Amino acid sequence: MKQKIVLVVDDDADIRFALNLLLRGEDYRVIEADSVKACLQLIERITPNLILLDLNFSQDTTSGKEGLKLLKQLAPKELPVMLMTAWANIELVVQGLQAGAVDFIEKPWNKRQLVNKISSHINISENPSNQDSWIAYSPAMQQLEMLIKQLAPTDANLLILGENGTGKSLLAKRIHAMSHRASEAFVGINMAAIPESLFESELFGHIKGAFTDAKQDRQGAFGRAKKGTLFLDEIGTLPYHLQPKLLQVLESGEFTPLGSNTECFAQSRLISATNQNLSHAIEQGEFRQDLYYRLNTFVITLPALRNRQQDILPLANMFIEMFAHKYNKSLMTMSAAAETQLLTHEWAGNVRELSHVIERAVLINSANKIDTQQLILEPSTRSVQSDIPDMTLEALEKQRIVNALEQHDGHLNHTATELGISRNALYRRLDKYQLISEAGEE
Numbered sequence: 523m524k525q526k527i528v529l530v531v532d533d534d535a536d537i538r539f540a541l542n543l544l545l546r547g548e549d550y551r552v553i554e555a556d557s558v559k560a561c562l563q564l565i566e567r568i569t570p571n572l573i574l575l576d577l578n579f580s581q582d583t584t585s586g587k588e589g590l591k592l593l594k595q596l597a598p599k600e601l602p603v604m605l606m607t608a609w610a611n612i613e614l615v616v617q618g619l620q621a622g623a624v625d626f627i628e629k630p631w632n633k634r635q636l637v638n639k640i641s642s643h644i645n646i647s648e649n650p651s652n653q654d655s656w657i658a659y660s661p662a663m664q665q666l667e668m669l670i671k672q673l674a675p676t677d678a679n680l681l682i683l684g685e686n687g688t689g690k691s692l693l694a695k696r697i698h699a700m701s702h703r704a705s706e707a708f709v710g711i712n713m714a715a716i717p718e719s720l721f722e723s724e725l726f727g728h729i730k731g732a733f734t735d736a737k738q739d740r741q742g743a744f745g746r747a748k749k750g751t752l753f754l755d756e757i758g759t760l761p762y763h764l765q766p767k768l769l770q771v772l773e774s775g776e777f778t779p780l781g782s783n784t785e786c787f788a789q790s791r792l793i794s795a796t797n798q799n800l801s802h803a804i805e806q807g808e809f810r811q812d813l814y815y816r817l818n819t820f821v822i823t824l825p826a827l828r829n830r831q832q833d834i835l836p837l838a839n840m841f842i843e844m845f846a847h848k849y850n851k852s853l854m855t856m857s858a859a860a861e862t863q864l865l866t867h868e869w870a871g872n873v874r875e876l877s878h879v880i881e882r883a884v885l886i887n888s889a890n891k892i893d894t895q896q897l898i899l900e901p902s903t904r905s906v907q908s909d910i911p912d913m914t915l916e917a918l919e920k921q922r923i924v925n926a927l928e929q930h931d932g933h934l935n936h937t938a939t940e941l942g943i944s945r946n947a948l949y950r951r952l953d954k955y956q957l958i959s960e961a962g963e964e
């Protein structure tokens with residue numbers, strides 16, 4: 523079996539040496555980087571199976587900013603990154619996990635635990651169907667499931683639409699796992715995370731010498747995906763002037779690595795995703811209609827979590843189980859009040875927000891029941907509630923004005939803008955409802 527590669531990123535030579543020794547003994551090939559820059563250069567040439575990243579570089583020991591920044595730069599590669607921290611800094615760890623790391627380990631580490639974690643994360647990342655199970659109990663998701671079962675085995679290009687965190691990436695992996703390409707590669711690439719200057723090299727690859735920093739031949743996403751699935755996430759962020767380059771490959775079925783004369787066949791199935799309204803972007807002249815038609819042979823729209831009530835608690839329970847296991851904690855249940863809070867929250871960040879809320883709750887909870895104190899929820903951003911109480915129109919209008927005034931600390935211009943009326947119109951209503959005293963003087 524091919525040796526798995528672990529990249530250790532730490533500025534402390536002793537730590538790198540110790541990890542190298544330990545992991546070589548477990549039959550891993552270990553490569554080392556002593557800085558963020560060295561790490562970025564290395565992964566241009568070698569694709570490790572896992573990265574072990576120190577969050578606390580000595581230049582910036584307390585904030586871990588450098589490590590977090592690197593984590594974001596690594597995001598388009600979709601490689602499993604495990605964090606190391608010298609001391610339990612929960613806030614930093616949570617930020618790291620939210621920026622895409624798969625796990626963390628504290629220094630000094632327990633050897634067995636470290637080796638087990640590395641092996642399990644490499645396994646998970648290599649088998650998309652192994653990833654978190656897919657929850658779809660709500661009627662909206664049930665309906666979608668039927669469509670997915672029909673579309674997955676076809677070769678049709680799919681466009682997945684949905685707000686942030688609704689599960690677009692997970693769905694793409696699932697469709698791949700349900701297709702006849704399941705034994706081939708799944709290559710995911712986040713278009714928003716690629717600098718414009720690297721777009722062609724990331725997608726189509728380059729040969730040595732194609733540009734100043736091209737020190738080695740490198741395969742791009744199309745080349746790596748081969749006969750598998752290529753997932754282009756956040757396709758809506760692809761700059762207009764680069765769109766023809768992608769369109770051309772989709773039309774001709776061929777691509778040419780930068781600096782090469784040889785054309786290669788694009789054999790992968792394409793799934794793209796966006797949280798943007800592409801029709802609107804086309805109207806605004808920001809997205810090409812011809813590219814849109816190429817991408818969207820079929821469109822799958824993932825509903826927002828607030829429209830999938832029946833999925834909220836099953837998802838929450840799945841996340842509790844997942845994070846309790848990950849953080850070596852005993853299984854927890856939720857109090858009725860905590861459940862009610864989850865069911866009534868607005869979930870602007872959808873399933874991802876729910877997973878973060880549960881992850882935090884599991885981390886900070888020391889009892890066996892999660893209660894409302896452990897649920898740190900973002901305040902609602904919606905100004906109008908969907909369940910409008912039975913009131914007269916006048917009472918409703920008055921209530922809406924009072925709420926808007928409170929929200930803007932009595933500032934009249936801001937309140938008027940929020941309500942979509944002129945300042946004079948607002949003033950007349952303040953007078954009518956005797957609310958002048960509630961408005962602050964500007």
Ligand SMILES: Nc1ncnc2c1ncn2[C@@H]1O[C@H](COP(=O)(O)OP(=O)(O)OP(=O)(O)O)[C@@H](O)[C@H]1O
Binds near residue numbers: 657689797837873874
């Ligand atoms: N139906 C589901 N069942 C189980 N887990 C889910 C489901 N949908 C989403 N998740 C989980 O929620 C998190 C966010 O999902 P994902 O990253 O796929 O969303 P996304 O729509 O691609 O987000 P973004 O728009 O920000 O790229 C992931 O941890 C994913 O595993």
